[in-house]
Amino acid sequence: MNPASRSPVAPVTALLEARGVTRRYGDGRRRVDALRRVDLAVPPGARIGIVGESGSGKSTLVRLLAALDRPTSGETLFRGRRTSGVPERGLADLRSSVQLVFQDPRSSLDPRMTVGRIVTEPLRSRRLRHRGDVPSPSADRLQEVLAGVGLAPELAHRYPHELSGGQRQRVAIARALAPDPEVLIADEPVSALDVAVRAHVLNLLADLVRARGLTLVFVSHDLAVVRLLCDTVVVMKDGVIVEQGSMEEVYDRPRDPYTAALLAAVPRLRS
Amino acid sequence: MNGLLDVADLRVEFGRHRAPALRGVSFSLQAGQRLGLIGESGSGKTVTALAVMGLLPETARVSGSVRLDGRELVGLPDAQFSDLRGVAMGMVFQEPMTALDPTMRVGRQVAEVALLRGRATRGDTRTNVLQLLTRVGFVDPERIADAYPHQLSGGQRQRVVLAMAVFNRPGLIICDEPTTALDVTVQARVLDLLDEILGESGAACLFISHDLAVVSRVCSHAMVMLDGDVVESGPVSQIFAAPRHPYTQGLVATARLDLVTPGERLPTIEDYFRREDFR
Numbered sequence: 255m256n257p258a259s260r261s262p263v264a265p266v267t268a269l270l271e272a273r274g275v276t277r278r279y280g281d282g283r284r285r286v287d288a289l290r291r292v293d294l295a296v297p298p299g300a301r302i303g304i305v306g307e308s309g310s311g312k313s314t315l316v317r318l319l320a321a322l323d324r325p326t327s328g329e330t331l332f333r334g335r336r337t338s339g340v341p342e343r344g345l346a347d348l349r350s351s352v353q354l355v356f357q358d359p360r361s362s363l364d365p366r367m368t369v370g371r372i373v374t375e376p377l378r379s380r381r382l383r384h385r386g387d388v389p390s391p392s393a394d395r396l397q398e399v400l401a402g403v404g405l406a407p408e409l410a411h412r413y414p415h416e417l418s419g420g421q422r423q424r425v426a427i428a429r430a431l432a433p434d435p436e437v438l439i440a441d442e443p444v445s446a447l448d449v450a451v452r453a454h455v456l457n458l459l460a461d462l463v464r465a466r467g468l469t470l471v472f473v474s475h476d477l478a479v480v481r482l483l484c485d486t487v488v489v490m491k492d493g494v495i496v497e498q499g500s501m502e503e504v505y506d507r508p509r510d511p512y513t514a515a516l517l518a519a520v521p522r523l524r525s
Numbered sequence: 526m527n528g529l530l531d532v533a534d535l536r537v538e539f540g541r542h543r544a545p546a547l548r549g550v551s552f553s554l555q556a557g558q559r560l561g562l563i564g565e566s567g568s569g570k571t572v573t574a575l576a577v578m579g580l581l582p583e584t585a586r587v588s589g590s591v592r593l594d595g596r597e598l599v600g601l602p603d604a605q606f607s608d609l610r611g612v613a614m615g616m617v618f619q620e621p622m623t624a625l626d627p628t629m630r631v632g633r634q635v636a637e638v639a640l641l642r643g644r645a646t647r648g649d650t651r652t653n654v655l656q657l658l659t660r661v662g663f664v665d666p667e668r669i670a671d672a673y674p675h676q677l678s679g680g681q682r683q684r685v686v687l688a689m690a691v692f693n694r695p696g697l698i699i700c701d702e703p704t705t706a707l708d709v710t711v712q713a714r715v716l717d718l719l720d721e722i723l724g725e726s727g728a729a730c731l732f733i734s735h736d737l738a739v740v741s742r743v744c745s746h747a748m749v750m751l752d753g754d755v756v757e758s759g760p761v762s763q764i765f766a767a768p769r770h771p772y773t774q775g776l777v778a779t780a781r782l783d784l785v786t787p788g789e790r791l792p793t794i795e796d797y798f799r800r801e802d803f804r
Binding site: 307308419448449450451452453454456457460475476478479481482483501515516518519520521522523 | 565566679708709710711712713716735736737738739741742765775776777779780781782783785787788790791792793794
């Protein structure tokens with residue numbers, strides 16, 4: 255098999271890139287390398303799933319790509335420009351173009367703010383507004399974004415604790431999409447949701463990615479979920495990438511024994 | 526009804542102004558049978574388990590009947606319930622740290638469960654603890670017994686809790702989302718272990734999960750709950766292969782991610798069932 259045919263790296267400038275990144279926590283005997291010399295390129299328009307179990311380094315990797323954390327060594331880039339070791343004021347383009355959604359909307363949404371304020375907050379950020387085409391934080395934009403994620407306009411006046419888990423996750427997605435980002439990074443966005451709600455949120459994400467041509471980086475422990483949203487998959491274990499390739503090939507014909515074990519462990523409905 | 530566990534018309538309310546948590550739930554569990562309780566959060570599955578374990582808060586108003594081996598548990602004084610827990614019924618919860626004392630070595634905690642029966646002596650208890658830790662898959666039981674809970678991984682802790690749950694050979698083991706917090710590969714190992722241990726001990730199991738696939742792996746029977754009511758129950762093979770109630774049909778459809786072609790819309794419960802039409 256030609257290894258190049260399974261590489262997700264397209265011959266164009268990657269939108270997001272990690273080059274030889276290592277992230278080390280602690281020192282001496284307590285030293286842990288959460289990531290070890292990882293390379294990853296996310297081309298524009300890609301839908302990449304990053305799969306692994308707890309401690310695999312998947313969340314650490316996306317935090318580095320989003321410049322929420324700094325690599326111990328190696329570098330991260332956005333549109334070919336370095337984002338690691340760069341002061342915050344140099345990250346305006348990244349901040350407005352890359353948005354994140356996390357697993358637990360209860361902890362990522364400010365409980366003291368109304369839904370309307372939460373969703374438009376990124377639009378009021380001076381740093382974000384640095385990008386010329388960021389929509390203004392108008393009432394129209396708010397309604398447009400809420401409608402886009404299937405939330406009723408009157409929810410704008412509610413607080414997060416008054417909403418269901420699924421509604422809260424829609425608010426988090428609305429906030430992420432308000433500044434019209436190019437890249438959406440979603441870290442376990444459906445893991446805390448009931449199966450019934452999960453289906454709605456996954457359908458919403460798929461629709462949004464398709465309609466807006468978003469580049470998607472989707473982190474999950476669940477290969478079955480990643481299969482539905484992503485065209486490329488990266489499998490991580492103990493801080494390194496053990497396998498990557500097209501979703502279909504990895505799902506149907508895993509090459510790495512760990513990927514095979516991960517697939518075999520997914521509980522299936524016996525009926 | 527003469528099962529190991531007979532629940533009849535169980536109603537639980539928390540305050541007058543809130544919808545009842547359980548609206549007259551009835552089911553029977555035979556010795557050795559494994560029943561999965563399925564439903565979304567708020568459906569009443571955990572409240573059902575808490576009622577059986579006598580762990581509902583004092584503010585709960587409970588009516589109906591819960592009989593374990595013929596003995597009525599509704600209205601049983603707390604002191605008598607404490608004598609049953611860990612002896613007549615073992616318990617495994619989602620988060621093992623809630624069941625483990627962080628300041629006590631693992632071996633001593635397992636031994637305390639043995640002492641619940643009041644007839645074990647310290648010496649043979651240590652031997653029993655090590656045997657049991659070996660039984661739940663630890664190759665180095667001495668090291669595990671001498672460790673504190675925080676020194677173990679999530680999967681190891683859940684195996685310890687499982688060891689505690691089966692120590693006194695209870696006739697009933699209640700598991701509430703026992704593997705939800707675990708990684709998939711660890712989940713698979715813990716479920717295999719649970720399956721083996723239930724098979725060996727012949728204990729019945731009340732298994733609560735929102736995950737239909739996990740239930741189908743462990744249980745012989747399933748009961749689907751919605752808003753405090755049972756909508757459907759029967760053998761797992763029938764419930765998952767030919768669900769009758771539209772809500773169950775929707776649940777099964779949303780759980781079959783493997784049948785969806787990427788790019789296709791996922792089925793939702795609302796494709797099958799509208800809550801407005803319920804009740």
